[in-house]
Amino acid sequence: MRRAESVASHGVRFLFATVFVAGCAYSASASAANDCKKPVYLTFDTGHMEVAPAILQTLLQHRVQATFFAANERTKSGDGSLGEYWAVWWKKAADQGHEFASHTFDHVYWRGDLATQPVSFRIKPSAGAQMGQESVATPAQYCKQLDQSSQRLQAMTGKPTLPLFRAPGGKTSAALLAAAKDCGYAHVGWADAGFLGDELPSEKFSNSHLLGKALRTIRSGDILMAHLGIWSRKDPWAPANLEPLITGLKAQGFCFDTLRNHPDYKGWITQRS
Numbered sequence: 184m185r186r187a188e189s190v191a192s193h194g195v196r197f198l199f200a201t202v203f204v205a206g207c208a209y210s211a212s213a214s215a216a217n218d219c220k221k222p223v224y225l226t227f228d229t230g231h232m233e234v235a236p237a238i239l240q241t242l243l244q245h246r247v248q249a250t251f252f253a254a255n256e257r258t259k260s261g262d263g264s265l266g267e268y269w270a271v272w273w274k275k276a277a278d279q280g281h282e283f284a285s286h287t288f289d290h291v292y293w294r295g296d297l298a299t300q301p302v303s304f305r306i307k308p309s310a311g312a313q314m315g316q317e318s319v320a321t322p323a324q325y326c327k328q329l330d331q332s333s334q335r336l337q338a339m340t341g342k343p344t345l346p347l348f349r350a351p352g353g354k355t356s357a358a359l360l361a362a363a364k365d366c367g368y369a370h371v372g373w374a375d376a377g378f379l380g381d382e383l384p385s386e387k388f389s390n391s392h393l394l395g396k397a398l399r400t401i402r403s404g405d406i407l408m409a410h411l412g413i414w415s416r417k418d419p420w421a422p423a424n425l426e427p428l429i430t431g432l433k434a435q436g437f438c439f440d441t442l443r444n445h446p447d448y449k450g451w452i453t454q455r456s
Contacts (some may be wrong), residue, residue, distance in 0.1 A: 219438040221403045224445055225249040226373065228286055228349060229256045229264040230412035235272055237422040238411060243279055245429045247439040250282040252349040253336055254290035256310045263310070264411070265332065270339045277340035282441040284347040285368065288331035289313065293354045302358045309351065322362035329368050345442060346455040347371050369451050371442060374405035379428070381409045381420030394424050398431045406445070
């Protein structure tokens with residue numbers, strides 16, 4: 184009986200410690216948001232996920248909160264970036280105070296508008312059952328892609344997603360943006376200097392070159408963009424460049440915040456909450 188009581192007591196203490204750590208992460212995030220005078224907004228899109236655990240550990244170590252845009256992309260391990268294999272990772276990210284938003288479920292690229300009434304879109308997913316096939320989507324069908332990603336994220340994290348999305352490749356049109364807003368999503372791109380270059384070939388753009396450029400050109404208010412793994416880059420950008428980027432920007436007086444507090448989106452998020 185004493186052994187059972189000991190195990191139960193240990194379980195309660197572990198649960199309390201977990202809740203306390205998660206609470207501290209949220210408290211630190213709120214405090215950072217209030218004190219942040221020279222903010223930048225670090226965002227990640229999904230990818231092959233191999234580097235995702237190391238990225239999350241680096242963010243935790245440096246007390247940086249980021250915003251993750253998620254699609255169910257092909258991964259090096261498991262059943263896709265929004266599959267069951269990675270569900271524990273997403274929950275851990277939520278417990279550390281990060282924010283989440285849609286990247287379309289099947290990583291759907293916009294390819295063009297069709298002159299129909301109402302407008303429809305040429306699309307080409309790079310994941311899912313229709314991977315690599317061009318087709319036509321109505322606004323409602325595109326919105327279903329946005330919703331499916333958001334709903335899956337909320338199911339895994341237990342946390343409502345932000346009413347934001349990032350179109351794969353950043354490719355959009357005025358009609359696409361209007362359709363997305365009609366179903367509750369504002370689009371998020373990135374600053375020119377915030378393109379961290381992890382999609383570029385490492386033979387031409389070394390990590391040291393990309394890091395130096397970022398530290399020279401990033402300005403207050405910039406949205407930064409990288410990925411949770413890029414298949415084509417031989418010398419991965421992350422996690423090698425992430426820590427020196429964070430420490431280098433902090434040394435210049437920058438601080439990190441999530442898109443929940445970005446002036447261009449804060450009102451929209453509050454309105455949709």
